[in-house]
Amino acid sequence: MSSAVRKRIQKKFKIRGYTLRIDALDPILSFTNRFLGAEDEALDLLLDHLQSQSQKLGVKSSILDKEPVSRVIASLLAADDAVEEDFISDGAVSSSTSAIRVIDAF
Template sequence: MNAPTKKKIQKKCKIRGYNIKVEALDEILSFVTRFEPAEQDEAIDLVLDQLENESLKSTIIDVEPVQRVVNLLLEADAKEETTDNFASSSSSAIAVINVFDVPRYKYDAIRRNFYQ
């Protein structure tokens, strides 16, 4: 089961121009296996997108940046779950928006765009 997923991760890394070390591959694989099989492609892409946002010094992906990205994604997921639990347990879900904080836009029919 893990062999096709490993090959998929390696293939996606090669497409993006990266070589991946075995330890980094195992770290990404452990993160991706937390998801359903239908969502695993998106999880791989998410990790690789976040790795591109990291300033990688070479085209070889090492385990340290992968661990940072995976930990960041897991923390974000944990925060999302806690806020979902809080929102579902609250009695009302009303958001108040101050009208003075939102900029006022007008439409110019000649130029066909909005301006402030």
């Protein structure tokens, strides 16, 4: 199963124009494993943030190694933890794996 997931990760990154080094695959794999059932959405979110980060920094290389990937993953996990803490502090019941988060904007 792990090799199929690795191939899917590499394929998604290649579609977006990125080439992954071997050392970058493990953090991405552990990141997607945190979101069971929503791995594709987690990958898309990671790719969107990597693209945004590379545009801000003016990075021209499409080859990704562990350092930039780990930095973006850490910021995404910190944001998810902050949202989860706010959710718990509001008196709502917490679940460790929430696939859908509803935010009322109106």
